[in-house]
Amino acid sequence: MTASDDVPTLDSAVQEAIEWEITLRDGDVSSAVQAQFETWRLADPSHEAAWAKLQSRLGRFSALEGASGAAVRRAVNEPSSTRRRMLKIGAGVAAGVLAGVGTRELIKVFALDADYHNGTAVPERVALNDGVPVTLGASTRIYAPQDQPRGNIFLASGQIATGFRAGPRDWVAVATRDGMVQTRGARLSVDALRRHTVVAVQGGDAILADRRGGRVRATDGTAWSLSSERIKLMPETSGDIFAWTSGTLVVLDRPVPDVVETMGRYFAGYIRFPDSALSRRVSGVFPLDDVKGSLRQLAEGLGLTLNFYGKALAVAV
Known part of the structure; x- marks a missing residue:
């Protein structure tokens, strides 16, 4: 893989939500840090929305409103006619599970009512x-x-x-x-x-x-x-x-966010690369059936180290 040097970064609220997730995962979080986190969440509606969407991706809703993240994911993966019915029946539960992100907005943003x-x-x-x-x-x-x-x-x-x-x-x-x-x-x-x-x-x-x-x-x-x-x-x-139809991503002089976004479809959690990397361009061949290996390949080609936090996060530094 080769890298070269122009693209915008990921949405700042999403980046900050990921950084807060990493901070709070450390376990021994002081009350001052927790207060800073709550202040951040309340500072802008986009912060709360980004945090809720991140948590939905991390599958941490099993204790909320008595509904499990698996149940929501199961509804999402149902055929479209069944999914529409399940989402309508479970609108109240879904709203609770998504911590304030409404079901209509969820359907609109993620196309949950798609035909295929x-x-x-x-x-x-x-x-x-x-x-x-x-x-x-x-x-x-x-x-x-x-x-x-x-x-x-x-x-x-x-x-x-x-x-x-x-x-x-x-x-x-x-x-x-x-x-x-x-x-x-x-x-x-x-x-x-x-x-x-x-x-x-x-x-x-x-x-x-x-x-x-x-x-x-x-x-x-x-x-x-x-x-x-x-x-x-x-x-x-x-x-x-x-080549993607046979499991390979081939890019020539492509902005890094394009490559990260594509690999993100094959990775269950969130992927975080620093702003300095997101402004660069790359060329390479990446196997999509080994997305962790491909993410490491991408990071190493950019002179970075990739850290995995279970299946939830991949952070390049």
């Missing part, structure tokens, strides 16, 4: 109701509304790869918050990251459109960065991007 969801670290192949074959990456949620034209997909989170349609004249359109990609015969890999959407095209051409109306024809074998402001050709080939 892969909650495992292993790619899952599904056939949508309209016959479109799709591979779902880890932590992926998509909507495929039946009242929309055939082949229309909204990728709320994660990464998908589409298969070839049986009818080559049928369009496949994948939208994210950044824009849309459409094709009549190609396979697509679409990755919804925080800063942008990564699109790769194989076996044909596709049209990329951003939210401002910009359009680009993406030719066979190319990879693109699609954001709300621009569409940019990436140095990777489509083969590099599609």
